[in-house]
Amino acid sequence: MTQYKIFPAIGVARVGNAPAKFYIGPEVYRGLPTNPDGSPFTEADLRDENGKLCRQAAQFTIYAVDDAGNQSEVTLDSSNIKSITWEVHLANKKASWYIFQTSLGENGYASNHALRNAAEVNRNQLMIDAGPRNISGRQQSGVQFNAASAPAGYAGLNFPPAPLYPAEPDIVACQTVPPGQQKAITTLGELQTDGAGRLWVLGGFGISGSADPNATIGEYANNDGWWDDTSDGPVCATIEFADGSTVQAAAATVMVGPPSYAPQIPNLVTLYDTIFDGAVRAGAYPAIYQSGFWHAGQQGYWPDFDGEIKPLLERGILYPWVAAIPPKPHKFDFEMLGKTVTLPNGVVQGDPALAGLRQYILDFLRPPNAENEIVNNLKDAGATGPRAGVGATMMPYLAGDNALILGHAPAKYLRLTDTQYFFLQQWARGFFTRNSAVSQPGDAITRGVLENCVGGAFSPGIEMTWISRNPAIYQEPFRIRHQFVAVGPLGMGFDPAIGLQPGDVTRYMAVPWQADFNECSSQPIDGRILWWWPAQRPEYVYLDPQASVKAGPDADADVPNPPSLGTGMQVPWLGTDFDQMASTYIMFADDVDMVRYWAGLGFVLERGEGEQQRFVEVERALPRPFSPS
Secondary structure, eight states, rough: OOEEEEESSSEEEOOOOOOSSSOOOOOOOOOOBBBBOOOOOOOGGGTTTTSSSSSEEEEEEEEEEHHHHHHHHOOOSSSSEEEEEEEEEEOOOOSSBBOOTTTTTTOOTTTTTTTTTTSSOOGGGGEEEEEEEEESSSSSOOOEESSSTTOOOOTTTTOOOOBBSSOOSSSGGGGGSOOOOOOOEEEEEEEEEOOOOOOOEEEEOOOEEEEEOOOOOOOOOOOTTTOOOOOEEEEEEEEEETTOEEEEEEEEEEEEOOSOOOOOOOOOOOOOHHHHHHHHHHHSSSTTTEEEOOOOSSSSSBIIIIIIIIIHHHHHHHGGGGOOOTTTTOOOOOHHHHEEEEOSSSSSOOOOGGHHHHHHHHTTTTTOOOOOEEEEEETTTTSSTTTOOEEEOOOBEEEEESSSSSSSSSEEOOOOOOOHHHHHHHHHHTBBBBOOOOOOOHHHHHHHTTTTTTTTSSSSOSSSOOGGGOOOGGGTTTOOOOOOOSSSOOOOOTTTTTTTTTTTTTTTTSSSSHHHHHHHHHEEEEEEEESSOOOOOSEEEEOOOOBOOOOOOTTTSSOOOOOTTOOEEEEESSBSSTTSSSSTTTTTTTTTHHHHHGGGGOEEEOSSGGOOEEEEOOOOSOEOOOEEO
C-alpha cells in the first residue's frame, strides 16, 4: 500500500532581517543554499539590496512511498493530483518553559526545577502563538503568522508586548524593523509555495527584546522578560487526487533557528548523526545494533568508507578555517585510509598493512564514557606496543554538554556518538566497504538538511538540544510525533506518546538566542580554552580578496587543503584575540550587542579553485575592526 510522507522529516528555516528577499536552505551535505527562482547562488544572495540578511526558508515536498520503500515525488505537476493543501503551526514557548541548566531535565525535571518568568501565573501569556495556517496552489505567498490573520476563534493567540528594547542600531544592515516603526515581534513567519505547489516556510526576522527599556542580559540561556522570534511546529499536508479522494501525508517538523554563518563547513557531530545514533540504539537499524548488542567484527556491520567514515574525518580538515587550530595534524591521505585489498580467501577489506595507521587515528578520538578526559593514556586504555603509556590530547577539542554544572553528570568534552565511534572501530579493524548505497530521494533530503545542523554539544545548542536524543519523540526515525492543536491554547506538558505541540522542540533553547550565540564561543576548561560550535558560529576567519565564490553544491568534491603559511593570518570573527581571558575575546562584551548586531556579521564561504581553494569571510556588513558604541 502506498504511503505519502512529507520530506524532509525535519526542515530548518533561519531568521534574517531582510523584509522580502530570502533563499532556500541547503538540502545536501555542505551545500550552498538555492535561490527561489533557481538561479545560481552567489555570496551576494546572502543579503538584499540594503545589506540586510536574508532569511533561510525551509522547503517541504511530498513523496509517495511504495511497499518496497521506493520514493517518488508528488507535486501539482503529477498527473493524478488535483490539489495539495499545506497546514503549518508555528509557536515559541521559550519564555514559558523551565530554565535551561545543561543536562538537568534531559531525563525529566525535578519538582524544584525553576521556571523561566516564574512569577507569571498564566503561562500562555509567555508563549508566542498565532495558531495554524493553510496554503495551497502554485506560487502563493503572503500567509503570515501574525495576530491579524489568526484563525477565527483560536484561543491561544498571543504576542509579546510592544515596543521591545534595546533600540535599533544606527547601522542599516542590522536594523530589524523599518525606520520610524517601533520594535516588536508581530509575526513568526510566512508560508509560500513554488510553481509546483511545494511548501516554503519562512521564519521570523531575528527580533529579540524586552519590554523594559533598561533590561540587561544576565546569562547565556535564561533571561526573564526577554523574547525572540524563533519557533517550531508541525508541517501537514492533505492531498486531493483527480478522482476526489484525499489522503493525509505523514507530518514533518520545521524548526526556525539562528543563521548558519559557515554553511559549507559541517559540525563534527551533526544533528543527523545524533538522531541516527538514537534510532540505532533504539533498535531501528538491527544490522548495526540489536537488543543491546553491537554487531562488530568480520561478521558484523561493515560501514561504507565514502559515506560513513571519510566525511567524519574530513570535518577535521575543515575546522581550522573557522577556529584557531593547527592545520597540519588535520590532514589525511584518504587514498591510504580507504584502501582495500582482496585477501586469499576472496574477502575484500581494509588493507591489513595500514591497520596501524587506522588505529593510530582512532586512538586520538574520545571514546564513549570519556566525556571528562582530555588526555588519553594508552597504557591505561590497554594499548600495547611502542605507543603504550603515551598520553595524547584527545579529539574533538570541543566543549561538551555539561562543562558548567560539574556536580551533576559532568560531560566537559564533546565526544562522537556511539554509532560514529562504532563505525570507526570497524574501519580501524579493516571491516569496511567502498560500496556507497544510493539513498531514496526523500531520505537523502532529510539527511542533507540535518547534516548541516549542530548535533552537539547541547548547552543548549543552536537548532535543537538534547531532546533530539530521546527516541520516544519519534514515530519513525527522524519523524517527530505531533499533537495537533486546532483551537488552542497550547499546553505546558510533555507526553511523547501523544506527540509534541508547536513550540515544544525549541522551548529548551536560550532566550534570547543571541545570548548563547555570543557567549558560546570559547570555554575555559581545566586550564585550556576549548571551542563550542565554530562550524556555525565561527571563532576565527580568514580574509581574502578573491572575487567569486566557488560554484556549488558538490558534496562529492574533495575538501580544500587546510590553511597554510601562504593563506594569511586569521582574524577574530568578532571581538578581540589578544587576551583569552578578556571579556571581548572572540565575542561581544555584552550579550545585548549580539541582539543589536548579529545581522551584520560575515559568512564563511569557499572561494577559488585548485591550490587557491579556501574558505574566507564574505558579506560582512559591520566595519572591521568593530567596537559597539
